[in-house]
Amino acid sequence: MSPEQRPRSFGYAVGAALTAIGVLVAIAASVVFAVQLTGRAPTDDHSFGNDQATVVHVAAGGSKTIYTNTMYTNTTSDSNIKCTVVRADKPFPTREDTPHLSRSHFNIPVTQWRPAFSFTVKDGGVYTINCSGAPSDVRYGIGEYVTAGQFAYLLLAIGTGIVLVIAGIATLIATAVRRAGANRPPPPMQYPPQRPPR
The missing domain is CATH 1.10.287 (Helix Hairpins)
Incomplete structure (x- = not known):
């Protein structure tokens, strides 16, 4: 050579x-x-419909993400969705028992789910998550916290x-x-x- x-x-x-x-x-x-x-991604145990709610246990300092089903929603319709998270195992929850929801900027679909909101709790306990919005046949799910x-x-x-x-x-x-x-x-x-x- x-x-x-x-x-x-x-x-x-x-x-x-x-x-x-x-x-x-x-x-x-x-x-x-x-x-x-x-x-x-969420499991069927923690999925629910529009104007419905689910109950999940969150450890102290833990974070969860609220997902919407991508079969019914897109990033445009997600802007109409409203969710609330309230401490369920207290008879009279205070403002501290209502975690702040932040809109997710991680829009990559996870299986059939898209992250919509995330929240972090200060104290561990049982929390009720309720969501509503358009379209009416949307499905919601609670899964693990996800960010880019x-x-x-x-x-x-x-x-x-x-x-x-x-x-x-x-x-x-x-x-x-x-x-x-x-x-x-x-x-x-x-x-x-x-x-x-x-």
Whole structure:
């Protein structure tokens, strides 16, 4: 193998390796992301209809997310939904027993559920969650707390895999272009014109 061929072969090997590693990293991170996300989805035990309620136990300092069924809602209709969370195991709940609800900005659907609201309780106990809104046939569910920050490392891994794939493809293209240029025949020799006889 000539010294010129050796760098070109190395370029192909590097490009193929980067592409393969990038694909594997992106796929593995995507699978882990999907599994972890699915595990936070609501169960049938804590799903309820419009103008209905469910009761859940939340540990002290714990957080939960209220989901809406994506079969009936989208991000536009979610803006019409109103929910309340009230301490249920106290005969006279105070304002402190009514956790603040924050609208979720993590709009990636989890199975058939989309995060709508999240809340954090100060004291552990049993809480009643009630929701209403449009459309009337919406379903709600209570699942584990979910935010984009919880999956930052997985999202970063997916992005890294995509970058490696792009770098690998770019390396393959650059190597192919250099090889095509090296194999191009040299231009014909240009001889100086002969001088006319004196």
